[in-house]
Amino acid sequence: MATGLATKRLMKELAxxxxxxxxxxxxxxxxxxxxxxxxxxxxxxxxxxxxxxxFALRLKFPNRYPIDSPEVTFLAxxxxxxxxxxxxxxxxxxxxxILGAEWSPxxxxxxxxxxxxxxxxxNKKKERPEGNDRxxxxxxxxxxxxxxxxxxDTV
Amino acid sequence: xxxxxxxxFEFEFEDDDEGFDPEADSAxxxxxxxxxxDIMSPTLEEPPExxxxxxxxxxxxxxxxxxxxxxxxxxxxxxxxxxxxxxxxLLRYYAWNSEKLQExxxxxPTAALVSAGLSPPSxxxxxxxxxxxxxxxxxxxxxxxxxxxxxxxxxxTQTLALGCGHRFCRGCWTEYVVGKITTEGESGRIxxxxxxxxxxxxxxxxxxxxxSDVSKKxxxxxxxxxxxxxxxxxxxxxxxxxxxxxxxQAPQKMLNQLVPTVTCRCGNDLCFGCGYPAxxxxxICRIVKLWEKKCADDSETANWLQAxxxxxxxxxxxxxxxxxxxxxxxxKCKWEFCWVCMGPWSEHGTAWYQCxxxxxxxxxxxxxxxxKSRQSLERYLHYFNRxxxxxxxxxxxxxxxxxxxxxxxxxxxSANMSWIEVQFAxxxxxxxxxxxxxxxxxxxxxxxxxxxxxxxxxxxxxRDLERAVETLGYSLEQNIGDVGAIAKLRQEVTNQSAYVQKxxxxxxxxxxRGYLEHRWExxx
Ligand SMILES: [Zn+2]
Ligand SMILES: [Zn+2]
Ligand SMILES: [Zn+2]
Ligand SMILES: [Zn+2]
Numbered sequence: 163m164a165t166g167l168a169t170k171r172l173m174k175e176l177a178x179x180x181x182x183x184x185x186x187x188x189x190x191x192x193x194x195x196x197x198x199x200x201x202x203x204x205x206x207x208x209x210x211x212x213x214x215x216x217f218a219l220r221l222k223f224p225n226r227y228p229i230d231s232p233e234v235t236f237l238a239x240x241x242x243x244x245x246x247x248x249x250x251x252x253x254x255x256x257x258x259x260i261l262g263a264e265w266s267p268x269x270x271x272x273x274x275x276x277x278x279x280x281x282x283x284x285n286k287k288k289e290r291p292e293g294n295d296r297x298x299x300x301x302x303x304x305x306x307x308x309x310x311x312x313x314x315d316t317v
Numbered sequence: 318x319x320x321x322x323x324x325x326f327e328f329e330f331e332d333d334d335e336g337f338d339p340e341a342d343s344a345x346x347x348x349x350x351x352x353x354x355d356i357m358s359p360t361l362e363e364p365p366e367x368x369x370x371x372x373x374x375x376x377x378x379x380x381x382x383x384x385x386x387x388x389x390x391x392x393x394x395x396x397x398x399x400x401x402x403x404x405x406x407l408l409r410y411y412a413w414n415s416e417k418l419q420e421x422x423x424x425x426p427t428a429a430l431v432s433a434g435l436s437p438p439s440x441x442x443x444x445x446x447x448x449x450x451x452x453x454x455x456x457x458x459x460x461x462x463x464x465x466x467x468x469x470x471x472x473x474t475q476t477l478a479l480g481c482g483h484r485f486c487r488g489c490w491t492e493y494v495v496g497k498i499t500t501e502g503e504s505g506r507i508x509x510x511x512x513x514x515x516x517x518x519x520x521x522x523x524x525x526x527x528x529s530d531v532s533k534k535x536x537x538x539x540x541x542x543x544x545x546x547x548x549x550x551x552x553x554x555x556x557x558x559x560x561x562x563x564x565x566q567a568p569q570k571m572l573n574q575l576v577p578t579v580t581c582r583c584g585n586d587l588c589f590g591c592g593y594p595a596x597x598x599x600x601i602c603r604i605v606k607l608w609e610k611k612c613a614d615d616s617e618t619a620n621w622l623q624a625x626x627x628x629x630x631x632x633x634x635x636x637x638x639x640x641x642x643x644x645x646x647x648x649k650c651k652w653e654f655c656w657v658c659m660g661p662w663s664e665h666g667t668a669w670y671q672c673x674x675x676x677x678x679x680x681x682x683x684x685x686x687x688x689k690s691r692q693s694l695e696r697y698l699h700y701f702n703r704x705x706x707x708x709x710x711x712x713x714x715x716x717x718x719x720x721x722x723x724x725x726x727x728x729x730x731s732a733n734m735s736w737i738e739v740q741f742a743x744x745x746x747x748x749x750x751x752x753x754x755x756x757x758x759x760x761x762x763x764x765x766x767x768x769x770x771x772x773x774x775x776x777x778x779x780r781d782l783e784r785a786v787e788t789l790g791y792s793l794e795q796n797i798g799d800v801g802a803i804a805k806l807r808q809e810v811t812n813q814s815a816y817v818q819k820x821x822x823x824x825x826x827x828x829x830r831g832y833l834e835h836r837w838e839x840x841x
Binding site: 174266268269 | 462464483485489493496511513
């Protein structure tokens with residue numbers, strides 16, 4: 163449950179999504195609790211290798227959000243599969259500097275979705291990251307506990 | 318000197334007397350406990366002459382480090398005509414290399430300031446005003462982070478922007494900065510909260526935003542970062558010790574030919590090159606790292622070797638090793654044997670049959686892969702066993718001192734000897750322990766050494782020291798007899814101790830000089 167700092171900010175973000183809507187290809191599927199939202203993300207246009215696919219991105223907000231970054235994963239369940247992408251592990255964990263070292267408190271949920279969408283849009287090759295199986299076998303459930311090495315400064 | 322453009326890792330302070338002269342130093346204020354003890358001890362030794370492979374260094378206190386830092390900041394402050402806070406931030410960015418900083422600054426001041434996360438010189442907040450500028454015309458403001466609204470008046474007092482102009486409320490700044498300091502341990506590299514803005518939050522606003530406890534922690538972290546950023550400084554790794562070693566003669570690029578062992582004021586040795594909390598001479602840091610990794614990887618295979626118990630090869634009764642000596646005598650059958658190779662000790666006494674050297678030839682007829690990999694494991698175990706044996710002995714050092722202490726008391730009472738007269742025993746123990754550390758690492762060295770004539774000389778030196786140490790160690794474990802026996806023992810121990818010292822010096826001298834002469838080749 164988000165408290166303190168996070169509450170007012172998240173209410174404001176939700177209100178803004180309700181009044182102004184979300185960018186094309188991004189839909190707020192649900193906000194079961196104030197601190198846990200799921201967006202549906204698809205890549206528009208016919209240039210993309212993900213044409214016709216839809217992914218579910220879950221954001222969990224810590225108490226100190228937005229000073230602390232949200233915990234962001236692609237859902238991997240009966241309904242959704244994480245996108246095949248060299249920075250997305252099969253358990254839905256994402257290696258992207260914006261979710262860790264490059265996080266800024268001025269960013270918000272929609273900004274995270276847009277970054278993930280453009281990360282998919284610029285990809286040309288459907289493949290899992292190197293060492294996917296090894297990582298997935300030993301990964302913590304919270305991707306923020308993983309020490310990521312960012313080798314690609316575009317995301 | 319660095320014509321090839323290689324970076325010099327020199328970091329020296331003006332007032333510094335070039336390193337330390339042991340004679341001058343022991344007379345000065347920085348006299349260590351160990352030195353003080355030496356002055357008390359009966360044989361006043363000459364300060365050891367400096368060897369070509371020794372480095373000059375000084376042991377510093379945190380206060381001295383802080384003074385150094387202030388001094389550097391003041392120097393740069395007046396040279397570049399910038400506020401102290403700016404000078405400190407610049408120095409931190411250039412890893413306290415003030416020459417490089419000056420070069421870059423005079424070349425392009427804007428680029429130097431901006432890359433260090435400061436406002437360019439045109440902005441008034443850097444050159445004349447260290448504090449973030451107050452808002453020119455305050456208007457109502459909504460903090461983009463917490464979404465709180467601030468009136469015109471509140472904006473002036475309750476919000477803050479760095480030179481970059483990104484404005485947030487003080488509450489959010491505090492929350493952010495406190496998190497960075499207390500949970501992430503950051504200090505000199507805390508950036509503006511705006512996405513992609515690399516402006517550094519400097520000490521002044523931080524001190525103003527946080528409580529005095531957090532501010533104290535912040536300044537501690539800055540000092541720690543100073544020590545870890547300056548290539549000429551290293552923390553003493555020994556628990557509870559807060560001293561810092563300063564040495565400008567052992568930069569990274571020298572560590573292939575130098576093993577910069579230093580002694581901290583707490584009395585313990587460390588390697589200035591890699592921070593290993595003891596001497597690892599005569600092996601260079603890089604090889605030590607490889608060895609430690611190998612031992613960790615192979616620990617399961619090698620575990621059984623470290624067991625503290627073995628069976629007597631003759632009567633099969635269990636023998637527990639409780640001292641550092643390798644010369645074992647079975648309590649039951651009186652059989653004397655070598656703990657390391659389990660062979661009869663008699664053969665060691667007359668002809669030391671290569672207990673230190675791995676016989677490569679013994680398995681060389683086996684050409685098949687399996688035999689080869691077994692041989693490579695055997696070879697590793699040969700050296701590891703000897704390394705681990707000395708490591709194990711070192712763990713028993715405290716007991717060794719204790720039992721020697723007891724014997725010294727016994728000698729004082731039964732032979733009516735003075736305290737000074739029995740010190741030879743303690744000194745002999747010191748000698749044995751120091752030599753065992755060197756022997757331990759000499760097996761790591763031998764494992765990685767390419768086989769050639771040089772290696773054979775090295776192993777001859779190793780064997781001679783090993784023997785000398787064993788002989789002395791055995792003498793030290795003898796029971797105290799009558800007055801006559803004590804006098805004889807004292808003479809023996811004194812002679813053997815001098816001999817160990819000599820063999821130790823020879824091995825060290827030859828090996829460490831060998832690096833400078835590029836005599837050693839490693840197979841890694
Ligand atoms: Zn705020
Ligand atoms: Zn900024
Ligand atoms: Zn120390
Ligand atoms: Zn070292």
